[in-house]
Amino acid sequence: MTLPTRSYAAFLFDMDGTILTSIASAERTWTKWAIAHGLDAATFVPTIHGVQSVETVRRLNLPGVDPVAEAAAITAAEMLDVGDIEPIAGAAAFLASLPPERWTIVTSAPRALAEVRLEAAGLPIPATMIAADDIPNGKPAPDCFLVAAERLGVSASDCLVFEDAPAGITAGEAAGADVLVITATHGTSHRLDTRHPRIDDYLHVTTTITSDGRLAVTSR
Known part of the structure; x- marks a missing residue:
């Protein structure tokens, strides 16, 4: 210390x-999202911490993906996982x-x-x-x-x-x-x-x- x-x-x-x-809640949600979008979750998920969700999605530059809409959906899922x-x-x-x-x-x-x-x-x-x-x-x-x-x-x-x-x-x-x-x-x-x-x-x-x-x- x-x-x-x-x-x-x-x-x-x-x-x-x-x-x-x-962390557990966020990583569960982002792991599901990463797999659904064909990403290597083990490599991707550690990069999500400390930044806005929309920026995390945006920097991937995935074709056909709306970062604002995806971030909103991720947030909604995270709000249901707080146990x-x-x-x-x-x-x-x-x-x-x-x-x-x-x-x-x-x-x-x-x-x-x-x-x-x-x-x-x-x-x-x-x-x-x-x-x-x-x-x-x-x-x-x-x-x-x-x-x-x-x-x-x-x-x-x-x-x-x-x-x-x-x-x-x-x-x-x-x-x-x-x-x-x-x-x-x-x-x-x-x-x-x-x-x-x-x-x-x-x-x-x-x-x-x-x-x-x-x-x-x-x-x-």
Whole structure:
């Protein structure tokens, strides 16, 4: 475990793989879709994480396939498959310890899917949440984190981004934020080399509010 050494005005959390785990649900849905479209699911499915579904479909450039329609169908299927979604260990308590106006969620999932998954995991839905519907240019573009910081009334460069996927890490970097990588869902198939501080989950960290009202991540 390594932690950032400075304090921040606000925290920005990715959702999937960062505060909850929906990998099994997502990979079941995308595996069925990949097989139906003649793709090698074992090679393709690991590429879906951290980016908007429509962009995942679009970059395949499959003949006769409408990325918007396909992404909508995939989202609908994912919304029906939430039985084994659960929070990353310690995430609920960590989020509950934060002042509500000082954090939000920034996800590549459509808002409807994000709300279903957060509810399934028993996690709060902040009013300031940024979802795929809100941002034309998804991760790895920095737009989502820039808008999230603006909604909280702070600079992105004064935020700590909590992320688990390369696209989100790149987006956080491009926004000028610091990044803390959550490795709980990486395992052997999603292993990630990164120069950023990292924690496995939230069980051994807490939030400290400094004397000047800023947020810091500290070990328990």
